Amino acid sequence: QVQLQESGPGLVKPSETLSLTCIVSGDSISGDFWNWIRQPAGKGPEWIGRIFSSGSTDYSSSLKSRVTISVDTSKNQFSLNLTSVTAADTAVYFCARGGGSLDRWGQGTLVTVSS
Amino acid sequence: DIQMTQSPSTLSASVGDRVTITCRASQSINTWLAWYQQRPGKAPKLLIYKASTLESGVPLRFSGSGSGTEFTLTISSLHPDDFATYYCQQYNDYVPVFGQGTKVDIK
Numbered sequence: 001q002v003q004l005q006e007s008g009p010g011l012v013k014p015s016e017t018l019s020l021t022c023i024v025s026g027d028s029i030s031g032d033f034w035n036w037i038r039q040p041a042g043k044g045p046e047w048i049g050r051i052f053s054s055g056s057t058d059y060s061s062s063l064k065s066r067v068t069i070s071v072d073t074s075k076n077q078f079s080l081n082l083t084s085v086t087a088a089d090t091a092v093y094f095c096a097r098g099g100g101s102l103d104r105w106g107q108g109t110l111v112t113v114s115s
Numbered sequence: 116d117i118q119m120t121q122s123p124s125t126l127s128a129s130v131g132d133r134v135t136i137t138c139r140a141s142q143s144i145n146t147w148l149a150w151y152q153q154r155p156g157k158a159p160k161l162l163i164y165k166a167s168t169l170e171s172g173v174p175l176r177f178s179g180s181g182s183g184t185e186f187t188l189t190i191s192s193l194h195p196d197d198f199a200t201y202y203c204q205q206y207n208d209y210v211p212v213f214g215q216g217t218k219v220d221i222k
Binding site: 035043044045046047058060061094096099100101102103105106107108 | 116147149151157158159160161164165170202204206209210211212213214215216
């Protein structure tokens with residue numbers, strides 16, 4: 001049974017870069033799509049972007065200028081970098097598997113942007 | 116981007132009730148639609164994909180229907196575990212988009 005676990009700082013200062021990693025266990029990361037989604041308190045999920053295990057990426061048009069998603073197949077993990085963060089980027093960040101519907105999710109990690 | 120609109124935003128119901136949630140897309144998405152259940156403090160859980168296919172392990176009281184721009188999620192008989200927020204999500208184009216959610220609470 002594949003499991004996903006997000007890790008990274010829970011507090012990031014405004015204008016800095018938010019960096020998170022998702023470790024995949026129970027199955028190989030190869031041959032699948034891996035996503036980042038965020039959810040501000042009290043709101044619906046917002047898709048940030050995804051990466052295929054080969055390294056090809058798709059990003060949300062609203063975040064594209066600030067987002068980079070990368071994959072490390074040797075470590076069975078993928079990562080999110082979001083630059084120039086503001087308070088509006090405060091949210092629970094999830095990683096998830098899937099190229100359309102998302103069938104496995106991490107538990108989520110709260111990232112707060114504040115000085 | 117395609118916009119997804121759910122109704123109602125909140126639904127009050129009792130254990131045993133039949134519940135229906137609607138999701139409308141701003142343009143045709145064929146049957147490229149998923150439904151998720153989210154309990155407080157937890158990640159969304161996939162219930163249904165391709166509009167009507169039940170994810171493995173999901174109880175048979177959940178069903179989905181629709182195509183094009185209008186879709187429904189039905190819970191045939193509400194269980195105590197089903198009080199949660201439900202989201203639809205389209206994946207017809209390369210940007211997955213979620214609806215704003217429908218909270219099912221206890222009447």
